[in-house]
Amino acid sequence: QKEVEQNSGPLSVPEGAIASLNCTYSDRGSQSFFWYRQYSGKSPELIMSIYSNGDKEDGRFTAQLNKASQYVSLLIRDSQPSDSATYLCAVMRGSNYKLTFGKGTLLTVNP
Amino acid sequence: EPEVTQTPSHQVTQMGQEVILRCVPISNHLYFYWYRQILGQKVEFLVSFYNNEISEKSEIFDDQFSVERPDGSNFTLKIRSTKLEDSAMYFCASRETDRVGSSGNTIYFGEGSWLTVV
Numbered sequence: 266q267k268e269v270e271q272n273s274g275p276l277s278v279p280e281g282a283i284a285s286l287n288c289t290y291s292d293r294g295s296q297s298f299f300w301y302r303q304y305s306g307k308s309p310e311l312i313m314s315i316y317s318n319g320d321k322e323d324g325r326f327t328a329q330l331n332k333a334s335q336y337v338s339l340l341i342r343d344s345q346p347s348d349s350a351t352y353l354c355a356v357m358r359g360s361n362y363k364l365t366f367g368k369g370t371l372l373t374v375n376p
Numbered sequence: 377e378p379e380v381t382q383t384p385s386h387q388v389t390q391m392g393q394e395v396i397l398r399c400v401p402i403s404n405h406l407y408f409y410w411y412r413q414i415l416g417q418k419v420e421f422l423v424s425f426y427n428n429e430i431s432e433k434s435e436i437f438d439d440q441f442s443v444e445r446p447d448g449s450n451f452t453l454k455i456r457s458t459k460l461e462d463s464a465m466y467f468c469a470s471r472e473t474d475r476v477g478s479s480g481n482t483i484y485f486g487e488g489s490w491l492t493v494v
């Protein structure tokens with residue numbers, strides 16, 4: 266069974282700190298990787314996508330992918346209280362195009 | 377910005393009743409999905425739909441579930457005889473393209489429909 270694993274947290278960081286979120290996946294055929302943010306009772310909102318090994322930066326967010334280690338991470342710099350949410354890692358296998366989600370990591374940024 | 381819209385936002389239904397959840401995907405998108413999330417659990421894939429037919433379905437998507445694209449804009453999920461365990465948030469989602477690495481490959485989610493079966 267194809268799995269996506271995340272530390273459920275909660276991860277608590279002070280305002281202004283770097284938050285580091287991690288994800289591992291079991292399907293070596295995965296080709297597309299996504300980080301979504303989900304506020305309580307709301308829908309997943311795309312933060313970043315990454316397809317190639319290495320880093321991808323977008324504003325305060327950096328996604329890192331290591332396909333050999335089957336590992337994806339998300340760094341949030343200068344964390345703000347508004348970043349407090351559950352962060353969902355999701356992977357997509359090229360052949361079937363559905364997303365498989367992890368359970369999510371709850372991040373709390375303390376003012 | 378284009379978005380996926382869903383109705384109703386919340387529905388309460390009696391066990392055994394039929395429910396139809398409605399979605400309007402983003403207009404130029406070609407791939408459509410239903411996911412669900414039971415309270416406190418992860419987002420789970422139900423079904424994908426392309427070119428007017430189901431392309432994949434999960435074990436959850438049994439004979440009680442069906443999907444339809446009745447016209448050029450709507451995409452519906454029907455649950456024929458609801459059970460208590462069908463209580464969840466149901467998300468419709470859509471995607472423009474299947475090109476890996478393209479921004480069109482991103483799946484966008486609607487705001488969800490809370491279904492409560494009593």
